[in-house]
Amino acid sequence: MPNNACLKLGCIADDFTGATDLANNLVRSGMRVVQTIGVPTGPLATDVDAVVVALKSRTIAAAEAIAQSLDALKWLQAQGAQQIYFKYCSTFDSTPEGNIGPVTEALMDALGTDFTIATPAFPDNGRTVFKGYLFAGNVLLNESGMQNHPLTPMQDANLVRVMQAQTKRKVGLIDYKTVVLGAAAIRERIAALRAEGVGVAVVDATSNDDLHLLGPALKDMPLVTAGSGVAIGLPANFGLEPSLQASQLPAAGGWQAVVSGSCSLATNAQVAHFKASGRPAMAINPAALMHGQSDAVVQQVLAWAAPLLQDGPVLVYSTAEPEAVKAVQTQLGVAEAGALVEHALAAVARGLADLGVKQLVVAGGETSGACVQALGVAQLQIGPQIDPGVPWCHAPSGVHITLKSGNFGTEDFFSKAFGVLR
Ligand SMILES: Nc1ncnc2c1ncn2[C@@H]1O[C@H](COP(=O)(O)OP(=O)(O)O)[C@@H](O)[C@H]1O
Numbered sequence: 001m002p003n004n005a006c007l008k009l010g011c012i013a014d015d016f017t018g019a020t021d022l023a024n025n026l027v028r029s030g031m032r033v034v035q036t037i038g039v040p041t042g043p044l045a046t047d048v049d050a051v052v053v054a055l056k057s058r059t060i061a062a063a064e065a066i067a068q069s070l071d072a073l074k075w076l077q078a079q080g081a082q083q084i085y086f087k088y089c090s091t092f093d094s095t096p097e098g099n100i101g102p103v104t105e106a107l108m109d110a111l112g113t114d115f116t117i118a119t120p121a122f123p124d125n126g127r128t129v130f131k132g133y134l135f136a137g138n139v140l141l142n143e144s145g146m147q148n149h150p151l152t153p154m155q156d157a158n159l160v161r162v163m164q165a166q167t168k169r170k171v172g173l174i175d176y177k178t179v180v181l182g183a184a185a186i187r188e189r190i191a192a193l194r195a196e197g198v199g200v201a202v203v204d205a206t207s208n209d210d211l212h213l214l215g216p217a218l219k220d221m222p223l224v225t226a227g228s229g230v231a232i233g234l235p236a237n238f239g240l241e242p243s244l245q246a247s248q249l250p251a252a253g254g255w256q257a258v259v260s261g262s263c264s265l266a267t268n269a270q271v272a273h274f275k276a277s278g279r280p281a282m283a284i285n286p287a288a289l290m291h292g293q294s295d296a297v298v299q300q301v302l303a304w305a306a307p308l309l310q311d312g313p314v315l316v317y318s319t320a321e322p323e324a325v326k327a328v329q330t331q332l333g334v335a336e337a338g339a340l341v342e343h344a345l346a347a348v349a350r351g352l353a354d355l356g357v358k359q360l361v362v363a364g365g366e367t368s369g370a371c372v373q374a375l376g377v378a379q380l381q382i383g384p385q386i387d388p389g390v391p392w393c394h395a396p397s398g399v400h401i402t403l404k405s406g407n408f409g410t411e412d413f414f415s416k417a418f419g420v421l422r
């Protein structure tokens, strides 16, 4: 017997920023949501409509990502989840090995379903899919800066091709001409694709209207795979309507800080903006972390930050331009550089919390995963939205934290975020 008979949507997110992004869209569409960090060990204690299990599985080995995702599925099923949602990045972040394709197939097998959709469309953040091609803003994915991502460089905007390269099942397309006709036409197209042996269909969507048309067509689909955008069309399937009620958090206190390990275009601009505004900022150079020097660097950073915190937010960052990132990766190796920086920034986040920081902005998905784990956070309550896809959250320990996806947020995000909590 499931522990939570009301659980409508069980979600598995492949990173931590992505999980809060999805939870944010679900909350704004009227669902009561809990976000867990990793797969919980016990049953769900609260009565909610959706749970988002945040994994850090985007860039790990495919076999490990599958194992973690199946664990999450098993737990969600035990809580009575009626539909499963696999959330990945709106820029379809993956390597040629996956993990979007392999995890999708493993979830399909476990759920005994022969068909699902795939669409990272998130029009509120400029991610649109047209004829199967993903646009980020006005340009194709592979011209958007994502071609230089440190861990998941995206060189092809054609999602049917990208997905097919990671998937044994046949991949098809539900294009915009069908989507605009609404749920009945989408269902008809799904039936036709199934008859052709297609197992996964990329879906075009260029506006929220498209996502609202898509929602009802997904009503009985056991597994939905998508960015966070598709979520806006699902709560209505369960009779739920948008509500602002769900976004109230306890009052905020303590010092304020920003930790940034994202090297995405938007984050580079946000770091530059924060520095230009005259606020204190300290860069961490990855090369300085080598040869067991990480702890010493972290201690220097914390000693620098301690006397400044009383005057307002400080920024600690490893954010760098693509050329600098490439140089470090050549020296250290891609995975090693990423892990070294994540480890150091996580220790900085832990140290800042010990210094009394209770309002923390973290930029970067992998970075957020490392920081949240270092802070020992097990669960997050979702609060008000700062920018599309980025809400404030509250951890049971009393810390307010926001996990900013690399490419989300306006240039003044690092200062404006704190104003939203007041
Ligand atoms: N200066 C740097 N050189 C090399 N790698 C870096 C540097 N700064 C951060 N990284 C690594 O790059 C990765 C950025 O990923 P992530 O935190 O997910 O950001 P985003 O959300 O922009 O994708 C992390 O693994 C991080 O440790």
Ligand SMILES: O=C(O)[C@@H](O)C(=O)COP(=O)(O)O
Binding pocket: 015, 017, 018, 019, 021, 022, 088, 089, 090, 091, 122, 227, 228, 264, 364, 365, 366, 389, 404, 405, 406, 407
């Ligand atoms: O869908 C999105 O774009 C985000 O929710 C997300 O997953 C971003 O990941 P990062 O850019 O790695 O933070």
